[in-house]
Amino acid sequence: MSASSQTASTASAASTNGSGAAAILSAGIGAFCIGLFAVAADKSPHIKALLNIYKPTGPLSGVTTAAIAIWLASWFVLALLWRSRDVRLARVTAIAFVLLGLSFLLTFPPIADLL
């Protein structure tokens, strides 16, 4: 690839907001999954056993591994879909902030105990 076409492709990727939006939304999804799986493991003995993939660490190993897998997979898919597009960033970031806020709430034991 020539230097000029390399520059053009970098400029094009940075001029759209799609790949940034993909990173932001997937981070919100990953964070939310931590909270969601933590509550699920706490409420269901079956899910707790399922998430116990490394016994010394217990269900925490499965909660975090599953959430990270979903985070990275969603990032990969969204980045493919949005990489050269401009998306409605206000809506994407609002959803990501809500998911991030929910993740803090769901991991907070007094709130998780209410569910």
Place this chain on the structure above:
Amino acid sequence: MEITVRGLWTLIHGMGFGALYLLACSGAAVELFRLTSSATPTATPAQERFLKLYLLTMVVLAWFAVLTGAYIVYPWYRAVPPSGTADLAMFPQRLLLSSPSTSGWHSLGMEWKEHVAWLAPISITMVTAVFLQYGRDLRQHRALRTAALTFTAASFLAAGVAGFFGAMINKHAPVDGGHIIQLSQGEAK
């Protein structure tokens, strides 16, 4: 002066990675704000390169902090004592739960810390990826910039909660044991 292997790993996890990450957070927030603000002169390539390296270092610190915590220190913390064990000093979780005055450090502190801590590496990895891609051009993407700064703050909050409870839990029920490492020989007085 001596330290046990478990104590040393707890130190590496908490002070080596966790505390260093917390210290780095404020610098990252300030530099991100400054370099991507339209009110300040455009950042030089050297400043941009420095912040990229700084953020990448934070990503490494954050992941090492949660991984050493979850897979090295936490198994020692939650170890189950053999039935009839009277001295729970080597079993921090059970030691905390054995008294109403300390059980909250586990049921609230550790239960929150062990999960919320993971929001820090996820958030800072995203912020770093966004800055690596857009760099100082973030000033032209206001919403991306706001999201990056918000996730940096969230990362700091998550690491702060984890750090606070980690320190308090280790104060009430230290993770200790294993081979003893002699650091220096003192004199008895």
